[in-house]
Amino acid sequence: MQHDRPVRPTRRDARKERRVSSKKVTSTVEVGEPETAQIDAPDEVQTSTPPRRISTRARSSLRASLAVVGGRTAGALSRRLLLGGGTSIAGVVAQRLYPDIIEHLSTQLQQGSILVTGTNGKTTTSGFIAAILRDAGLRVWRNREGSNLLRGIAGALVIRTQPNGRLRRAGQAISIFEVDEAVMPQAVRVIPARVVVFTNLFRDQLDRYGEVDSVLERWQQAIAALAPETTLVLNADDPTIANLGRGFAGRVIYFGIEDSTQGVERQGGANDRHQVMDTRVCPNCGHEYSYTLRLYSHIGHYRCPNCGEGRPRVDVAGGDIEAIAFDRLRIQVELPDRRGEIIVPLPGLYNVYNALAAVATAQALEIAWEPTASGIEQFKPAFGRGERVQTEGRTIRMLLAKNPTGFNEVLRTLFTDGSKRHMLFVLNDNIADGRDISWIWDVDFEQALPGFASLTIAGTRARDLALRLKYAGLNAREMTVAPSMPLRAERQEMHAVSGQRRARQANRQRAARGATIAAEDAPLRTQEIAQGSTAEKVYGIARALDKAISQTPEGETLFVVPTYTGLLEVHHELERRGLTPHYWEETGP
């Protein structure tokens, strides 16, 4: 969609542009408060109304510039006030001023857009794709993780737009947007996508997304709205995802794992039973799938014994997976026209899938093998996805786990080799994490049980997670529980105890004025404190982190496994200690 002819930039404009870009306006990082999709939120629906073909192009262009200027001002203000990265607020303001802003801008991208969605692996998969495309010499634009609603996408575009409503250097740029599962139907309507990647579908935030089926319905709507020139990249080993490709008019590239070997455990034995499967039955006939290889949850090689529908033929097949180190996996990849080897610099089978999804996307874009392999090997993990921080002679590694399957895979990656690990779990139930934490009972903590060298549990729902571990068989004395806040009832009790003590002390002082009571009072005081229910307790993320670090001997690694907002809290705390940069100052794309 061409709007009015671009205004030839004057020398003055070019200078202004240079100045703007040197101020790092290009960095696209989420705001401190993560966004959440409210399903059927009216403001998201608004953008899905058919594009208004306004006869006066000038007017839409004018609205676009207004939206861009307004959005960027809001974003700059937010950054200046240290409220956060300001990308989302820029998007919100721009969308408010011009609801069709995404469509207006995204149609200017001559290299097109890639959309990545799925329950787990969105951020890492987009990261792998970005690394490959950069190695292939493209300029890559991304929205930052967490900013994956339409306003985040709008923000990512707006901050790269000139005040006249035209994207800067749009011709050389390819954009990768990670998109929240629930907003896919709206996203495909406003962004003409070259490639759409679906990673997997697991139960996640049931209070927000509803059941797995309602997400699936949205994805089916989204796919029905895609142009046939779009390429779908689908996980062949997830039956729900693979089924999305049936009947699609355009090209479909399937990726999958042929076999997992050497050091990367496949699922089996007793653990099998406790991993819930979110897809059990064939959508054609309702018969239960049978598996010849089950890698985790419902991921594997499946076939319906009734109607014969099963895993499709795979175009990008990973196999002979070999763990060179904890976080270096060597994988042989089979493509239609060649074989190759990739090194994935992250631990866990789930990251093999993320890398294969990126290889498949590179295939869709006809990227050569060289940049594909080197891009993946060179990939630097996004925050919380295996990233490392050094402090006081210890290494802290962060592994986000926000749903049962993700958590199970993190635990399996950490504990299958029988090593003892120092752990800090952070379980929050803020809106972005999902308010319902019953999923922790679906996590197979039993598999990790003998493996805790030390364990600290923090977050708004630390007590629930501690209870989960108690019922897994861990002694309450073997863990430090550090909830975000003490209970009010506990605080009152604590006050009552100290109040009594003050009263008693006053009485005694009155009774035996001048007598030395300090000596006998001292042991009494400690005794009282030890008996009080608040004795020896720590609260808040800072104390929890201190405790976890102090329990990790020097030279060893502390693994932090947080939910989404737990990750942000830990990051803020590390940032406060000067251990990581402000996250909106991280090198943008």
Add this chain to the structure above:
Amino acid sequence: MTEQSEEQEGQKNIIPPITLTLGHLYPDQLNLYGDRGNILTLQQRCRWRGIQLRVVELGIGDALDPDAYDLLFIGGGQDRDQAPVAQDLYETKSIGLWAAIEDDMPVLAVCGGYQLLAHYYRPASGSDLKGLGVFDAWTIHRGARAPRCIGDIAIQWNGQTLVGFENHGGQTYLGTAKPLGKVLKGYGNNAQDGTEGASYRNAFGTYLHGSLLPKNPHFADHLIELALKRSYGLNWREGLGTMNGAKTPDEQRNGTITSPEEWKELPIPESVKKPGVTIDPLVKLMSLDDSLEWEAHSAILERLGLHNAASAVLRSR
């Protein structure tokens, strides 16, 4: 393993443990809201007292023999899994389940399982799912536009509080069924009449998950006690010591066991017949250190603004 359980293990060496058998209905289909937490809680709380809780999974097509179990659990699932489950429950297990419930077997049904124990579930579109009618109640889903009942919830049960998380689109209305409790904060059966769940004899239906039993140890113990009383006689010690005409669960089962290997591990309760032998759980359920449980319980009460109830819970321990 925990020290607590090791101590109990020591006791086990002297006296074979009392065994309870739990039938877990449709563990593969109805497991949406951490239902495994309820099973784990029953299992561990029995174990810590030297009681062995065996879990037998009952899937689609498996018959339900009312004499083979001491308690039953049924969880909640996705809509697409619910229809085949409803059909199987009605066709394969209804008579066994009715018999068990009329015979006072403790049954806990959460969310979808609760709905299937009432008369019917009327989805927003499509035909009704027939329930068993154990509870005189019915459930209607008013479609995607009607708000779901989602959030933390606390109810008054038996003069005590129960806490959990609810997430249901269907609204349940009680006919003559007794509610499980009164809603203190949250939605409950239908967000209107202040009732939550239903109970009939020893069968309990509820929307509370989260999981329910870990944070409500008194309710978990209530179920265990009901099972012990029913299976081992009213006066537990007496009933076992002298048999008193009452049959042990093993004796009851003798005629009905289909696969002998499965029961081989069953302890023989002969030793408990010896006079003078006391087993704690037969006299009264040994109390456990539940401070963590009650803290988690109080935390939910506090976030619902029920501060007095929270203090009462912490004080009463």
